[in-house]
Amino acid sequence: MSIISGGKIIYNKLEEFGVKKVFGYSGGAIMGLFDCFYNQNKIQLYIPPHEAFVGFQAIGYSKSHSKNLGVGIVTSGPGVLNCITPLLDAQNDSTAFLLLSGNVPVKSTGKRSFQEAPAVDVTKSLTKWSYAVKNINELPYVMDEAIFIAMEGKQGSVHIDLPKCIISSSITDNIFKEYFYPKTLDKLHYFNINNINKYPKSLEEIKLNNKIKKQNDYENGYNKLVELIKIAKKPVIIAGNGVNDSYKLLRKFAKKTNIPVTTTIHAMGSFREDDKLSLGFHGMHGIPSANMCIQESDLIINLGGRFCDRTTGPNYGLKAIEAYKKNKGGIVHINIEEKEFNMSVKTHININSSCENFFKKIITKLDDSYDRQEWFSQINKFKKNYPLIYEKKDKPNTQSVIIELNKQITKLRKDKNKEFKIVADVGNNQMISCQFLEFTEPRQFISSGSVGSMGTSLPYAIGQGLHYKNNKKTNIISIIGDGGFEMCLTDLKSINRYNLENIKILVCNNQNLSMVNCWEKLFFNYNEIACDNNDSPPYDKISENYGIKSFYVDNYKDLKYKINLWLNYEKSSLLHCKINKSFCFPLVSPGNSLDNMILSENELKTKKINKSEVPS
Numbered sequence: 001m002s003i004i005s006g007g008k009i010i011y012n013k014l015e016e017f018g019v020k021k022v023f024g025y026s027g028g029a030i031m032g033l034f035d036c037f038y039n040q041n042k043i044q045l046y047i048p049p050h051e052a053f054v055g056f057q058a059i060g061y062s063k064s065h066s067k068n069l070g071v072g073i074v075t076s077g078p079g080v081l082n083c084i085t086p087l088l089d090a091q092n093d094s095t096a097f098l099l100l101s102g103n104v105p106v107k108s109t110g111k112r113s114f115q116e117a118p119a120v121d122v123t124k125s126l127t128k129w130s131y132a133v134k135n136i137n138e139l140p141y142v143m144d145e146a147i148f149i150a151m152e153g154k155q156g157s158v159h160i161d162l163p164k165c166i167i168s169s170s171i172t173d174n175i176f177k178e179y180f181y182p183k184t185l186d187k188l189h190y191f192n193i194n195n196i197n198k199y200p201k202s203l204e205e206i207k208l209n210n211k212i213k214k215q216n217d218y219e220n221g222y223n224k225l226v227e228l229i230k231i232a233k234k235p236v237i238i239a240g241n242g243v244n245d246s247y248k249l250l251r252k253f254a255k256k257t258n259i260p261v262t263t264t265i266h267a268m269g270s271f272r273e274d275d276k277l278s279l280g281f282h283g284m285h286g287i288p289s290a291n292m293c294i295q296e297s298d299l300i301i302n303l304g305g306r307f308c309d310r311t312t313g314p315n316y317g318l319k320a321i322e323a324y325k326k327n328k329g330g331i332v333h334i335n336i337e338e339k340e341f342n343m344s345v346k347t348h349i350n351i352n353s354s355c356e357n358f359f360k361k362i363i364t365k366l367d368d369s370y371d372r373q374e375w376f377s378q379i380n381k382f383k384k385n386y387p388l389i390y391e392k393k394d395k396p397n398t399q400s401v402i403i404e405l406n407k408q409i410t411k412l413r414k415d416k417n418k419e420f421k422i423v424a425d426v427g428n429n430q431m432i433s434c435q436f437l438e439f440t441e442p443r444q445f446i447s448s449g450s451v452g453s454m455g456t457s458l459p460y461a462i463g464q465g466l467h468y469k470n471n472k473k474t475n476i477i478s479i480i481g482d483g484g485f486e487m488c489l490t491d492l493k494s495i496n497r498y499n500l501e502n503i504k505i506l507v508c509n510n511q512n513l514s515m516v517n518c519w520e521k522l523f524f525n526y527n528e529i530a531c532d533n534n535d536s537p538p539y540d541k542i543s544e545n546y547g548i549k550s551f552y553v554d555n556y557k558d559l560k561y562k563i564n565l566w567l568n569y570e571k572s573s574l575l576h577c578k579i580n581k582s583f584c585f586p587l588v589s590p591g592n593s594l595d596n597m598i599l600s601e602n603e604l605k606t607k608k609i610n611k612s613e614v615p616s
Contacts, residue, residue, distance in 0.1 A: 006136045006167045010100065011036035011043070013143035019043055019071055021466060023058045025051045027075025029102030029115065032167035034073070046466070046498060049490045051079050053459040055086020055099065057494070060423065060456075060463025062095050063446045066245050068467065069151055070097040076104060077115030080161070081122070085453050088126045090157040092450035093266065094241055096150045097157040099123075105165040106134070123159040132161040136169050154242075154337040221349045225301070225332055226365045228349075232299035232329050234319075234375045235259045238282070238311075241266035242304020242336060242355045244442040249359035250303065251275075256363060258370040260379060262290040264305050265430075266449055269439030279379070283311035284588045284615070285431035288386035291586070291594035293379055295319070298329035304355045306335070307344040308450065315593040316345060324348045334358045388435055389585055389600040396559055397582035398428055398508045402436045402479075404563055405506070409477075410438065412567065419474040420504075421464055423447065425457035425484035427515040428584045429508050433479050435584075455487025458505065462491060465500045475502050475567075482509040482536050489539070492546035495572050503572040505548075507539050510581045518583050522604070523614045543574040554578035590615055 004012075010033055014022065023046045026034045037045045048057055051074045058070030070090070074080055080101035090097035104113040124130040129149045133142055142160060150158040229235065237259050243250045247270040254261050254277050261271040262279040271278055280287035282294055294300065300320045305311075323329025330348035333341055334355060341350040351358060390399040412418040422437060424430040424447045439445055446464065448456045461478035468474040480488075485507050495503050513531035520528050540550035549569055553562040554577070566575040586597035590613035598607050 003170045003172060005032065005036075005170045006133075006139055006162070007033040007036045009136075009139045010143060010162075010167075011040070013140060013147070014071065015042055017069070017147050019069060021046065021061060022071045022073060023048060023054045023061075023463070024073035025054050025075070025079060027079050027102065027115070029076035029104060029164045030073060030079070030100075030162070030167070031102075032164065033100065033102070033162070046494070048459065048462075049493050051082035052086060052455075053462075053488070053491050053494070055083045055089070055097065056453075056456050056459035056488075057463040057466075057491075059086055059090050059093075059095050059097055060446070060460030061467055062090070062097055062463070063093075063460065064421075064443065064464045064467035066096075066155070068096070069147065070095065070463070072097065072099045073101075074099070075102045075115070076119070076164075077117045079115075080119045080159075081117055084122065084126065085451065087123055087157045087159060089448055089451040089453055089456070091127055093448070094155050095157070096155040098146055098150050099157065099159045101159065101161050102167065103132070103161050103163045106163045107165070109163070119159070119161045126157070127159050128156040130159040130161070133163065133166050136166050136171050139166065154335075154340075218351050218353065221332075221351045222362055222365065225349055225351075226362065228299050228329060228332075229257050229259070229370070230367065232323070233372075234293075234297045234378070235299035235301065235329075235372075236279075236293050236297040237261045238294070238300060238302040238305050239263045239267040239270050240303060240305020242334075243267055243270045244304075246354075246356035246359055247271070247442045249356060249363070253359050253363060256366055256368070258372045259301070260293065260376070262287075262293065264308070264311060264449075265434050265445065265447060267305070267442070268434065269444040270442040272440045273438050274440060281434050282594065283308070285435070285584055285586060286311070286594075287388065287435065288586050288597055288599060289379065289382035291588070291597060292382040292386055295593060295595040296378070296382075298323035299332070300330075301332045301334070302347075303334050303358070304336070306340050307333075309344065311594075312345055313588060313593050314591065318593075321348075386586075386597075386599065390582060391601055393580050393582075395554065395580045396556055396577065397580045398432045398481075398510070398514075398584075399436060399582060400556070401506070401508055401559065401563075401577050401579060402429075402432050404559055405477075406437045408560075408563055408567055417473060419471075420444070421446070421468070421474060421476045423457050423461040423464060423476060423478050425478075425480040426452045426454045427481050427484065427513065428518075428582070429479050429481045429484075431515075431584050454484040457484060458488045458491045459494075461503055461505070462494050462498065462500065465495075465503050466498060468502060469498075469500065471502075475504050477504045477506060479506045479508065481514065482507060482511060482533050482539070483513045485509075485539060486533075486536065489542060492543060492548055492574075496547045501571045504567060505543070505572075505574040506566075507574065507576050508579055509536060509539065509576060510579050511536050512581050514581050515584065517581070518587075519614055522587075522589070522609055523611045538576070540574060540576040543576070549573040551575045552578070589613070 054072040058072045062070030104116045262282045279290040282290035332349040333347040424433045457480040517531035543550040591610045
């Protein structure tokens with residue numbers, strides 16, 4: 001029997017669950033936990049220059065591999081409140097993230113004490129679970145549950161609030177043996193150590209009967225889907241984030257059924273984009289032919305995606321809905337999270353399953369040959385008639401930079417067996433990267449999706465760089481606009497602090513928030529008021545001051561040469577590209593269906609735009 005502090009209980013639990021990296025920013029209320037990392041070497045502690053970067057670096061690390069738990073530790077008040085955006089970002093993008101925040105002692109709660117915040121009240125609607133520890137005795141069980149909830153099923157964010165007195169007080173370690181606590185999510189998302197009882201028998205029976213009914217419904221769904229795959233004339237697979245861990249089975253399923261595949265941005269590369277069945281990504285700025293295919297399809301099979309509003313719209317799946325009425329098609333949703341069903345789009349067949357289990361089960365039920373010749377003939381016409389269009393001007397723009405980048409990283413992958421992971425920020429740089437970079441493996445591209453948080457690319461890249469730190473063949477490319485870069489440029493400090501040599505930063509500087517500026521022009525009669533960044537500083541000089549090698553280019557003549565120098569520099573480096581502003585097409589404006597796209601600047605004069613609905 002020994003005495004152990006609350007802080008040490010937390011540290012031991014992290015170690016027990018195999019956590020190797022933790023990101024944190026200290027403060028008075030959380031010092032008792034930070035002290036437990038002193039002279040310890042089993043868990044590496046990383047200290048970014050801002051609490052928000054604690055969250056985003058942890059998320060970047062977690063996004064690198066589904067078995068990575070991103071762990072952040074911050075203090076009370078402003079510390080935890082600066083992590084609100086990372087919590088929502090991780091939750092909405094199904095990323096495992098555990099935030100541990102300090103708070104004032106229990107006796108000081110509710111008195112507007114210094115750096116007090118009602119943290120759980122703020123975070124409970126943003127997370128899978130948010131809980132304030134009330135008694136040190138419950139701490140080991142809360143930690144078990146927190147890690148389990150963050151990692152299990154559809155991953156997401158969990159927040160545990162730790163009053164200062166809980167962290168600093170101590171108990172004897174034999175208290176752990178006095179309670180039985182099942183590791184199960186089959187209960188309400190709150191914790192009370194004095195009320196851990198099994199459900200009454202009657203409720204257990206109801207739950208069992210419901211489970212059997214659902215299993216029968218899902219089995220019928222499998223059989224119906226197999227039938228529809230045989231008779232559908234124009235099927236399409238939508239691959240979402242949930243396929244990344246079973247991408248080989250996705251490829252097998254697509255090839256066996258001869259169905260073309262389009263992806264969300266989180267699943268790019270899960271199906272090789274150089275494959276003849278690939279349509280690329282779809283949505284508001286997606287590949288035009290992919291958008292056309294979805295609208296034309298009579299059978300839409302969504303695997304591990306969630307029908308985001310950026311990828312749907314009015315009349316979505318209209319032909320699939322008509323085919324369903326004739327028993328010849330429909331909209332199918334496979335997802336590990338039941339709550340996703342019918343949330344945004346009314347679907348006809350729902351199968352609650354991981355994508356891996358779905359593939360393993362359905363592949364055994366399929367035939368060996370499916371003729372889609374007429375469908376692929378139409379798809380080829382879509383590709384020819386709806387190309388990606390951008391205007392080439394006197395100076396490079398984001399498209400020309402990304403196109404040249406794609407050429408060079410493709411060559412380096414082939415000639416030197418190098419690998420590049422792309423981490424895009426939010427805005428035109430993000431969408432243009434999705435359009436013109438070619439992805440062949442899952443998780444070659446990560447970005448802030450649903451929340452769309454600018455300034456995430458660099459801290460994400462740093463977190464991912466730590467995952468690949470010992471892999472000398474893998475570089476992380478942070479693609480970021482000038483607006484996003486100014487939100488996170490102080491995180492350049494982390495590259496040298498963490499001794500990272502695998503980070504390549506590409507700043508596409510058009511001195512403008514170009515995506516929002518486009519909307520000013522389209523929806524607000526060219527009233528340009530909030531997007532100008534003409535007073536931006538010389539980013540290459542800033543990079544040098546942080547000890548990071550930099551390169552600069554502002555013309556076509558030197559573009560290829562400078563990208564080559566930057567990519568092949570042996571350590572982390574930054575390329576500052578001074579470029580022209582450009583639109584990102586296609587654009588599906590709000591209120592329009594996916595096949596009603598603005599494809600070029602010329603169409604701006606002829607397309608009817610509903611100016612009352614501005615993109616969010």
